[in-house]
Amino acid sequence: EFATAVLSHGKGVAFHIQPSTGTLKAFQQLIVEITAYNNMWGEYQDDLVCEVGDLQPKLIPMKVTVQGCPIFLQMTGPQTEQPIISKVLPLRFGTHASGGSPVFRRVQLNNPTPFDIRLDWEIYNQEQDDKKLVDLLMFFGDPFPLKDMGENKTASIGSNSELEIMLKSDQTANPCGSIYPALQTTDEKEIVTREPTIQKIVSVVIRPHEGVPADSPYSVTPRQIVVPGGGSISVCISFTPSVLPEASPGVQCEGFGLAFMNLDDKLAQTVPNKVHRRHGYEAPPLRVDFQAFVRHALLNIDMDHDRGMVFYSMASDLVPNCPPLGVLTDSVMTQSLKLINCTKVPLYFRLLLSTPFSLSSTDPKKSAKTSHSKKEEKEHQPQLVLYPQQNLLVKVSFHTTPELLTYQHLPDTQLLPGFQVLQFENGERKLQFDQNLVIEHSNRTTQV
Incomplete structure (x- = not known):
């Protein structure tokens, strides 16, 4: 609460001096303790004014540099000892079937600073055997321009307009006489005029290589978002399981997102001779690691005979x-x-069979009936689900009907798939029906 009161002036840094007043006796030495409180990154400088009686005030220069990313995730809370790059625990998406539906996670971002911070997200995948060491990036113009260019037009290069910054002194009383907010001006209003600055045309960034830029399997929506000062906002992070090749048993998907901080308010970027804040690639970003696993959608089938079901x-x-x-x-x-799910993810599937076979499960909630056409199968066949380490007993039936006996007299064009007539030398005839039980998973892959 005390730190919040000290920083309530909204400057980003405030100094607490103890003692702030007193009497220095002859030949006495006194240690004055100066504590800096902060909630915003940047390079700060100011003067500590020491007044002794009617003598001319003595100015003691003070400089402090604050590093780190103030944005934090609601689920982790603020970090008291932040590294240069704010890194939180991995956002885990769990294990999912190959080619399955996207998985979404909503994450709340909190901004404890007094300024609005625009975040521009970039997504990277971490690949094995990646031997690249350094990334060399080159940009023309602003690396992170505003998406809505109609409302946020940047000044043209070489503009002759002067920059006027209005600095208003804070008229509120200090919590106590020993607190001196940084960057406080003596005049009620001060207009600072500077020469026009030359904007960068080409920017070159060299940084350690940690990942490959990618748009999948992870993505963040929206990619550009403004977190209001002292407020919070949510972003949606999604994971889309990729389709695995048949030879691959599974894959671990590791990636991370970097949210680069940008300041659109000129006063938040710099205060002449007082504050300078780097942003974009020059400021430490917020880093969120992602982790997920992808496995094949595969059910184990347990039957009494290795040759399958013979009726x-x-x-x-x-x-x-x-x-x-x-x-x-x-x-x-x-x-x-028996169908057994030996994976670590729930499997959604349908069982497909056609006449003269039918099937049903022993669980009344998972009962299934066989349709006569593929269209009917997809429209009416209920979807079953098996959770990890669960099993399902399925009954498969063969139906002998008078209509089935007439198939031996039909022309070949009207015969059912897998049907054939076996003619023996003694004149005996046998009708043979061959069919596979098809397991259609929710990702449109099939298992026979």
Whole structure:
């Protein structure tokens, strides 16, 4: 609370002097302790005025440089001992299926400073075996221009207009006589006129290489945002799982985002002979690391026989034991298999089969019925879900019907896929139906 009161003048730095007044006896030495409080980066300089009786005041120059990024994430809180680059714990997205839907995280950014800070985001991927050591960047004009150029027009190069800065002294009383806010002016208003500065046309930046610029799998929306002074705002960070090649069992996706700080207010950038604040690539950015894992959407299938499911049915199965009842309309044979999710991510899928096969699960909430066409399968087949380390017992049935027996007389153009008639030398005929149980995952990949 005391530091907040000291910095309430909105200068970014304030000095606390203890003791601020007193009597120095003959041949006495006194140590005066000066404490600097800050909530804004920059290079500050001011004079400590020492008045002794009616003598001419003695000016003692003071300089202080504040480094670091004041912006912090709500989930981590402010860092009391900030490094030059503000780095927080990795933002973890967990494990996801290859080619799955994007995952979103909303992050709140807090600005404890008295000035509005514009953040421009850049996303980088960290790649293995990256032997590059240094990045050489060259820019023409402002590296981080305002996106809305209609409302935020920059002055043209070589402008002859003079820069006038209005500095208003703070008329509020100090919390105590020993607090001296930095950059306080003596006059109520002071107009400082400077010669026009020459804007940079070409900028060259050399920095250590840490990652490769990329737009995927991570992205930040919006890429440019203003965090109000003393306020907060949220950004959306997304992760889109990539499609893995079949030979790759999985991949770890590591990346990071750098939010470069920019000051659009000229008074926040510099106060002549008092304050200078670097911004853009010259100021330490906010760094947020990202981490995620991508695995193939794959279910383990546990069956009683390695050769798969084989059904043996006879036409006589349609004839009941009691002849007066007539011919049955359907004779069903059923076998079971177990689907196991051994991955670390929930898997959403559909089971696809067509006539003369059908399937159902033992869980009534996950029941499934077989449709006769692919269009009907996609429209009516319910989506199932298996969470990590869970299993599902699925029953597969083969249906023998009178209609099925007529397939042996149909022309080849009307036969079902996988159907064939086996003719033996003794005149016996067998109908053979071959079909695969297709597992269609939510990322549109299939498993047979």
